[in-house]
Amino acid sequence: MPRLLRVLTGVAILGFALTFYLGFFVAGRDIEQGEIQRIFYIHMPAFFGAFTAFGATVLGGVIYLWRKSDIWDKIALAGVEVGLAFALVNLVTGAIWARPIWNTWWTWDPRLTSAAIMALTYAAYLMLRAGIEDPNRKRAFMSVYGILAFVSVLTTLFIIRVVPETIHPVIVGASPQNAQGSFEATSGVITALVPSLLLWLTLMPITLIWHRVRLENRIEAVRRLKLSVLSE
Amino acid sequence: MSTGFPSAVLAIVRKDLRAELRSRDVISVTAMFALLSILVFSFALELDKVAREEAVSGVLWVTLVYASILGFNRSLALESDRGVLDGLLLAPISRSAIFLGKLLGNFAFTLIVLVVILPLMHVLYNKPLLSGWLIVTAVIGIFGFCAIGTLLATMTVQTRAREALLPIALLPVALPLLLTAVRATNGILRDTEWQVWLQILCGIGVIYFVMCWLLYGYVLEE
Numbered sequence: 001m002p003r004l005l006r007v008l009t010g011v012a013i014l015g016f017a018l019t020f021y022l023g024f025f026v027a028g029r030d031i032e033q034g035e036i037q038r039i040f041y042i043h044m045p046a047f048f049g050a051f052t053a054f055g056a057t058v059l060g061g062v063i064y065l066w067r068k069s070d071i072w073d074k075i076a077l078a079g080v081e082v083g084l085a086f087a088l089v090n091l092v093t094g095a096i097w098a099r100p101i102w103n104t105w106w107t108w109d110p111r112l113t114s115a116a117i118m119a120l121t122y123a124a125y126l127m128l129r130a131g132i133e134d135p136n137r138k139r140a141f142m143s144v145y146g147i148l149a150f151v152s153v154l155t156t157l158f159i160i161r162v163v164p165e166t167i168h169p170v171i172v173g174a175s176p177q178n179a180q181g182s183f184e185a186t187s188g189v190i191t192a193l194v195p196s197l198l199l200w201l202t203l204m205p206i207t208l209i210w211h212r213v214r215l216e217n218r219i220e221a222v223r224r225l226k227l228s229v230l231s232e
Numbered sequence: 233m234s235t236g237f238p239s240a241v242l243a244i245v246r247k248d249l250r251a252e253l254r255s256r257d258v259i260s261v262t263a264m265f266a267l268l269s270i271l272v273f274s275f276a277l278e279l280d281k282v283a284r285e286e287a288v289s290g291v292l293w294v295t296l297v298y299a300s301i302l303g304f305n306r307s308l309a310l311e312s313d314r315g316v317l318d319g320l321l322l323a324p325i326s327r328s329a330i331f332l333g334k335l336l337g338n339f340a341f342t343l344i345v346l347v348v349i350l351p352l353m354h355v356l357y358n359k360p361l362l363s364g365w366l367i368v369t370a371v372i373g374i375f376g377f378c379a380i381g382t383l384l385a386t387m388t389v390q391t392r393a394r395e396a397l398l399p400i401a402l403l404p405v406a407l408p409l410l411l412t413a414v415r416a417t418n419g420i421l422r423d424t425e426w427q428v429w430l431q432i433l434c435g436i437g438v439i440y441f442v443m444c445w446l447l448y449g450y451v452l453e454e
Binding site for chain 1: 380387392440
């Protein structure tokens with residue numbers, strides 16, 4: 001393992017422990033929502049982690065189409081897998097929070113729907129990828145699809161600014177009229193949120209994508225070894 | 233020697249329309265599907281008068297989307313089976329001319345479906361669907377949808393599962409377009425705020441068109 005990756009992994013794990021500590025012990029207990037509000041310190045950062053990872057997919061796709069070097073396609077694939085995992089963390093934590101606050105696990109709110117469709121878009125990416133045999137064609141097609149799929153991420157991000165009848169609260173800026181379960185961004189909330197957000201936005205996706213790219217390289221090496229053994 | 237851009241586009245559109253006129257492979261299937269879909273919806277939803285009014289724009293767009301997916305698959309599958317795509321690639325014309333030609337062909341086919349189902353729904357669902365702005369909304373929405381559909385169908389037709397993959401790839405990506413189109417249609421029918429939705433629809437349509445235009449060259453290689 002390269003030294004830098006080892007350092008990044010260590011810092012990411014320590015940072016994750018630190019944000020847990022901040023979220024559980026430093027940030028105060030929310031007056032209205034109680035302890036369940038603390039899940040927010042994972043919920044929102046997880047979405048932005050997915051944002052970075054899917055952003056890496058767009059970047060990888062654009063550079064692959066331009067330069068045609070395999071490494072960028074591997075980064076794009078890693079971005080999809082890491083981002084999908086983060087998007088699922090985001091959806092599951094949201095459902096756990098919504099159960100006591102909205103009195104339901106799930107509701108067909110515009111933002112919830114669009115977040116679910118975002119996850120499905122990237123699941124479709126993986127299905128489509130598995131369906132293309134020719135490796136060069138696969139890389140080019142998936143770069144194109146990875147760029148298009150980012151539309152679903154932007155939709156999820158901006159939909160509550162466009163469709164006003166959402167009940168999903170907004171913490172930064174004014175909440176929509178019908179939002180239920182908003183809470184004030186007090187100094188305690190900000191102390192716990194900002195480090196967590198920075199960690200999920202940068203270190204976590206970058207470290208995981210790097211690990212995933214290394215794994216992909218090994219998968220490829222194994223495949224090559226198998227072929228050479230078979231051909232003997 | 234190379235053919236000029238507009239004449240290359242026109243030639244492709246003319247080829248598609250002529251082939252369609254002779255075989256009626258695409259239109260017959262999609263129009264029939266659209267008719268059935270409208271009827272099946274009214275049974276499946278057991279629409280009473282109120283529910284019918286609430287559901288009409290959703291039924292319209294879902295029908296259009298599924299019918300056009302069927303059409304994209306059919307038109308691109310015919311192309312690749314007969315080796316037309318390879319032929320087009322060998323021709324001395326730019327990739328974007330191929331995109332525009334195929335897009336306009338698919339657009340024309342989907343418009344024919346619209347022409348069939350809009351009067352029919354107007355009668356069967358008893359809503360004023362034949363109003364000017366509603367038709368404008370439908371045409372813009374269909375155009376944007378055809379742009380993504382043409383790009384993705386060219387991709388999926390070259391994969392193993394072919395037909396099965398297009399809806400899976402297309403529906404999530406086309407969702408913002410579909411959402412705003414349904415909103416605008418609903419607004420026009422109920423005479424609530426719809427101008428802003430039509431503007432957003434135009435914006436999204438243009439963005440999709442430009443993206444697909446730029447990316448199309450990459451799905452045609454080899």
